[in-house]
Amino acid sequence: MPLFEIETEAHIIITWAETEDDAREVVSEAYPTDEVVRLTRRPRDSWVISKGALGLTDTKLDPCVIARDCLSKSAGDKVNAIRLYRMETGSDLEHARRAIESNMVMGW
Structure with missing residues (x-):
C-alpha cells in the first residue's frame, strides 16, 4: 500500500x-475543517525524519536538557x-518561562 504525505494548513x-x-x-x-494544501505519494513505504534537519543532533542545545540543568x-x-535559562540560551523571558515550567511539570 502506498505511503502518502498530506499537508493541510495546520x-x-x-x-x-x-x-x-x-x-x-x-x-x-480526522480533520474535517482542514483543507488539503499538498498531497504527495512517497516513493518508498517508510518515512524518515532527519534529526539533524530538526536541529536535534546536538544534546547541548536541547532545550529540555538545558532547562533541567538550570x-x-x-x-x-x-x-x-x-x-x-535566559543566560544560557539568550532566550526571551516568555520562552524561558515555558521551557522551565514544562520541564517542572515533567517531574524534575
Whole structure:
C-alpha cells in the first residue's frame, strides 16, 4: 500500500492509502475543517525524519536538557532557573518561562 504525505494548513499527516482519494478521506475523517494544501505519494513505504534537519543532533542545545540543568543548579527555584535559562540560551523571558515550567511539570 502506498505511503502518502498530506499537508493541510495546520497538519502534516503521513498515512498509507490505496489511492489519493483514500488519502484525502483520511484527512476529512480526522480533520474535517482542514483543507488539503499538498498531497504527495512517497516513493518508498517508510518515512524518515532527519534529526539533524530538526536541529536535534546536538544534546547541548536541547532545550529540555538545558532547562533541567538550570533547575538542578537552582535547586528547583523556578525564578532562578528561568534567569539561568535566559543566560544560557539568550532566550526571551516568555520562552524561558515555558521551557522551565514544562520541564517542572515533567517531574524534575
